[in-house]
Amino acid sequence: MTGEADRGARFDPSTSSGTGGERTATGGTGSGTVGSSVGTGSVRSGPGTGRVEVVDAGGRAVIPGFVDSHTHLVFGGDRADEFEARMSGTPYAAGGIRRTVAATREASDDALRRRLAGFVDELQAQGTTTFEIKTGYGLTVHDEARLARLAAEVTPEVTFLGAHVVPAEYADARHDYVDLVCGHMLEACAPHSRWIDVFCERGAFTADESRRVLAAGIAHGLLPRVHGNQLGPGEGVQVAVALGAASVDHCTYLDGADVAALAGSDTVATLLPGVEFSTRQPYPDARRLLDAGVTVALASDCNPGSSFTSSMPLMIALAVREMHMTPAEAVWAATAGGAKALRRDDVGVIAPGNRADLVLLDAPTRVHLAYRPGVPPHRRRVEGRDPPLSRGRRRDQRGVRGPRRRVDGAGPSVACRATRTPGRRRSRHPSRPRPS
Incomplete structure (x- = not known):
C-alpha cells in the first residue's frame, strides 16, 4: 500500500514505488499485496536476520497502523447535551471549549489519567x-x-495548544493572554511537548497573533502546526505555509491561493471529517486538494465538542463516502499521510528497515474499511522495536524487546515483540499510562 515516506511526496495510485498505490511485498516463499489480501506460506530467515516468527495472515489484509495526527484526549467533563440540542435543532446556551476548560481545571490528575487510559x-x-x-x-x-x-x-507527539481560545478571565485583556501563552505558559509546557499549535480562526486568534505564538514556540524548539480555515475563509493556511508548519488542520474553506500554497509546500492538509459528521457542516473538498497535488492526511480530532470519536476507520469511511476519496487514497491518508503530518518516517508505511507497526484486518482487503462502516476491522496488531533513531529525534520509550516477527508476505522480517497471544497475559503496551 505504501512505499517510502519521503517528506513532501504525494499519493499516486498508479505507482508501485514511492508513496502511492499497492506495493507487492515478497520475501521467503510468501508474497502478497500490502493493503490488499496477503498470502500465506513458509518464511525462512536469511543470514544475519536472527530468529523469525511467522504470523499467518490467513488471506487477510495487512496495513500500517493508523496514525492519528490530531486529537484532544486529555479533558474533563462531557457535552452530550450540547450535541443532542444541536442535532435536534433546539436552541441552547453552548458553553463550548470554555465549558470543557472549566471541567478540566476541576478534574484531578488521577481522573484525567484514568480517562486518558x-x-x-x-x-x-x-x-x-x-x-x-x-x-x-x-x-x-x-x-x-x-x-x-x-x-x-502516553505519546511523544504532544502539542502545546495554549492558543486554543482566550479564556473567560482574559476576555477584556486578550493581549495579556497572548503574552502569557508566549511567555510563562510556553516555558512550562515546552519541556513536555514536541509541537506548538494555534487556532487561527475568527473568534479565536488573528493571523498576527497566530504568527507571534508560533514564532515563540519555534524559538523554544517546538515545531509548528495550525488549526485553520474551519469556520470560513481565513489566513490559517497562508500562516502555516509561510512558517513551514508540518500541517494545517481542518481546511474546510479554501480558495485557489490556499490550494496553490499547499501544493507548492511540504505542509500537509489534515482533514477531520468527524467534525463535519458531528456538526452537519460542509465537508472539505478533498478531491480538489488531491488533484492539485496536495499531501492529504486524515485524523479524528477526537474532542468532547465537535468530534467525540477516536475511530480512524470511521474517518476513512467518511472520506470515501462524503469527500470523494478512493479507498486507497483514504487509507494512505490515515497512515502515511498522518505520518507526514507528524514528520515521522518510521510509522505509517510498510518498508524494509522500518519498525513493524502493522494492523491485521479482519477482512480480505483494505476496501472493507469503507465498504463495511461501523464493523470493528482490527483483528490483531504486530508491533516491533524501533530502528536506530536519527540524531535529535525523540525516542519513544519501548518495552522489552522480543523475537523478530514477520507477517507472511509483508516483506523482510523486522525486530518486534508480540502484543497479545491467545491464552497468555497481554504485555503492557508502551503507550499505556502506568497505574497511578
Whole structure:
C-alpha cells in the first residue's frame, strides 16, 4: 500500500514505488499485496536476520497502523447535551471549549489519567498505533503544563495548544493572554511537548497573533502546526505555509491561493471529517486538494465538542463516502499521510528497515474499511522495536524487546515483540499510562 515516506511526496495510485498505490511485498516463499489480501506460506530467515516468527495472515489484509495526527484526549467533563440540542435543532446556551476548560481545571490528575487510559485503549482497539495529543483545555500555566505532562506519559507527539481560545478571565485583556501563552505558559509546557499549535480562526486568534505564538514556540524548539480555515475563509493556511508548519488542520474553506500554497509546500492538509459528521457542516473538498497535488492526511480530532470519536476507520469511511476519496487514497491518508503530518518516517508505511507497526484486518482487503462502516476491522496488531533513531529525534520509550516477527508476505522480517497471544497475559503496551 505504501512505499517510502519521503517528506513532501504525494499519493499516486498508479505507482508501485514511492508513496502511492499497492506495493507487492515478497520475501521467503510468501508474497502478497500490502493493503490488499496477503498470502500465506513458509518464511525462512536469511543470514544475519536472527530468529523469525511467522504470523499467518490467513488471506487477510495487512496495513500500517493508523496514525492519528490530531486529537484532544486529555479533558474533563462531557457535552452530550450540547450535541443532542444541536442535532435536534433546539436552541441552547453552548458553553463550548470554555465549558470543557472549566471541567478540566476541576478534574484531578488521577481522573484525567484514568480517562486518558480509556481513550488510548479505545483507539488502539480500532487499529491506531501512533497518535498526537494536544493541550488546550487548561489555559492556565499550571493546567496547560499538567495536560502536557499527562499527554507525554502516553505519546511523544504532544502539542502545546495554549492558543486554543482566550479564556473567560482574559476576555477584556486578550493581549495579556497572548503574552502569557508566549511567555510563562510556553516555558512550562515546552519541556513536555514536541509541537506548538494555534487556532487561527475568527473568534479565536488573528493571523498576527497566530504568527507571534508560533514564532515563540519555534524559538523554544517546538515545531509548528495550525488549526485553520474551519469556520470560513481565513489566513490559517497562508500562516502555516509561510512558517513551514508540518500541517494545517481542518481546511474546510479554501480558495485557489490556499490550494496553490499547499501544493507548492511540504505542509500537509489534515482533514477531520468527524467534525463535519458531528456538526452537519460542509465537508472539505478533498478531491480538489488531491488533484492539485496536495499531501492529504486524515485524523479524528477526537474532542468532547465537535468530534467525540477516536475511530480512524470511521474517518476513512467518511472520506470515501462524503469527500470523494478512493479507498486507497483514504487509507494512505490515515497512515502515511498522518505520518507526514507528524514528520515521522518510521510509522505509517510498510518498508524494509522500518519498525513493524502493522494492523491485521479482519477482512480480505483494505476496501472493507469503507465498504463495511461501523464493523470493528482490527483483528490483531504486530508491533516491533524501533530502528536506530536519527540524531535529535525523540525516542519513544519501548518495552522489552522480543523475537523478530514477520507477517507472511509483508516483506523482510523486522525486530518486534508480540502484543497479545491467545491464552497468555497481554504485555503492557508502551503507550499505556502506568497505574497511578
